Amino acid sequence: GAVVSQHPSWVICKSGTSVKIECRSLDFQATTMFWYRQFPKQSLMLMATSNEGSKATYEQGVEKDKFLINHASLTLSTLTVTSAHPEDSSFYICSADGLAEESGNEQFFGPGTRLTVL
Amino acid sequence: AQRVTQPEKLLSVFKGAPVELKCNYSYSGSPELFWYVQYSRQRLQLLLRHISRESIKGFTADLNKGETSFHLKKPFAQEEDSAMYYCALSGRRSNDYKLSFGAGTTVTVRA
Numbered sequence: 001g002a003v004v005s006q007h008p009s010w011v012i013c014k015s016g017t018s019v020k021i022e023c024r025s026l027d028f029q030a031t032t033m034f035w036y037r038q039f040p041k042q043s044l045m046l047m048a049t050s051n052e053g054s055k056a057t058y059e060q061g062v063e064k065d066k067f068l069i070n071h072a073s074l075t076l077s078t079l080t081v082t083s084a085h086p087e088d089s090s091f092y093i094c095s096a097d098g099l100a101e102e103s104g105n106e107q108f109f110g111p112g113t114r115l116t117v118l
Numbered sequence: 119a120q121r122v123t124q125p126e127k128l129l130s131v132f133k134g135a136p137v138e139l140k141c142n143y144s145y146s147g148s149p150e151l152f153w154y155v156q157y158s159r160q161r162l163q164l165l166l167r168h169i170s171r172e173s174i175k176g177f178t179a180d181l182n183k184g185e186t187s188f189h190l191k192k193p194f195a196q197e198e199d200s201a202m203y204y205c206a207l208s209g210r211r212s213n214d215y216k217l218s219f220g221a222g223t224t225v226t227v228r229a
Contacts, residue, residue, distance in 0.1 A: 034216065043204060043221045044162070093162070097215060107217060109162040 002028050004096050006110035013084055014118055020080045021113045023094030029074035030096035034107065035067070038091040050077040084117040091115075120145045122207050124220035131195050132228050139190040139223045141179075141205030149207045151181055151188040152217070156202040165190075165203070175199070195227045 003026040013019050023033055031052050036044040048069050049057040056069035066088075068080040081088050091114055095107040123142045131137045143149060153165040166174045168181040168188060179190045188205060205220040 032215070041224075043219045046216055046218070049216055095162075095217075106164050106167070111161045 002096070002106075002108040004030075004094065004108045004110040006092075006094055006113050008113060009111060010114040010116075012116045012118065015085050016083055018080055018082045019084055019115060020078055021092055021094075021115075023077045023079070023096070023110055025075045025096040025108070028096070030077075031074065032097040033071060033077040034095045034097070035069060035077075035079050036093045036095070038093055038112070040091075044093060047079075052077075081115065084115070086117045089115055089117045120149070120207050120209065120218045122205050122218050122220035124203075124205055124223050126223045127221065128224050128226070130226045130228060133197055134194050137192050137195040137199070137225065137227070139203050139205070139225065141188045141190065141220060143186050143188065143205075143207050145207055145209060147209050149209055151179070152206045152208070153177070153179055153188075153190050154204045154206055154219075156204070158201070162204070195225075197227045197229060200225055200227045 005024045005026055007022045011019055033050040035047045037047050038044050046059050047062045047067060050069045050071040052071045052074050058064045066082055068082060071077040091112050093110060093112040095109045097107055121144045125140050151168040154162050155165045156162045166179060177190055177192045179188050181188050202222050202224050204222045206217045208215050208217050
């Protein structure tokens with residue numbers, strides 16, 4: 001089956017530093033990947049849609065200069081939280097769009113990355 | 119704009135009892151509806167989608183366009199069904215493939 005990995009699974013950083021989170025589709029190519037943010041016991045909030053070879057599309061209210069997204073290949077998208085602050089602490093989840101015929105329009109989710117900014 | 123509403127934040131049922139999770143949506147085009155499940159300490163995974171019309175782990179969901187609902191049902195809940203359930207919508211047929219999630223319902227099945 002389609003597997004999506006994220007690295008790291010958790011990260012603790014100091015306020016003001018930047019953190020990069022990787023999202024990889026392990027056994028399929030993903031033209032489109034999505035980045036979500038999830039607060040404890042709350043729903044997933046879509047942050048941006050990452051398209052391979054083009055600029056990401058950000059949802060309203062998400063600062064594109066704060067959350068830099070790069071989708072350099074069909075199997076890798078990265079989210080960089082720049083100049084992180086404690087309010088950026090959250091669970092970040094990526095998903096990849098399985099456009100293969102057998103998966104239809106299913107999104108495959110990564111395990112998430114827990115970011116804690118001190 | 120697309121919106122998904124799950125009115126119940128928490129749902130507790132006894133093992134063997136029926137369980138129904140409510141989901142209502144609003145979308146101007148032709149939506150595709152999904153139920154995703156997140157078991158404790160596991161990633162989000164697809165449970166079922168309306169276009170496949172199948173039953174997964176005993177769960178079924180019927181899209182009711184008149185009531186704009188996609189409620190999830192299971193006649194006999196099991197303890198392993200305890201999880202967080204999310205209803206989600208995408209406008210894939212309109213080439214609007216991003217997912218909008220409801221707030222989620224935490225289901226606890228008690229022995």
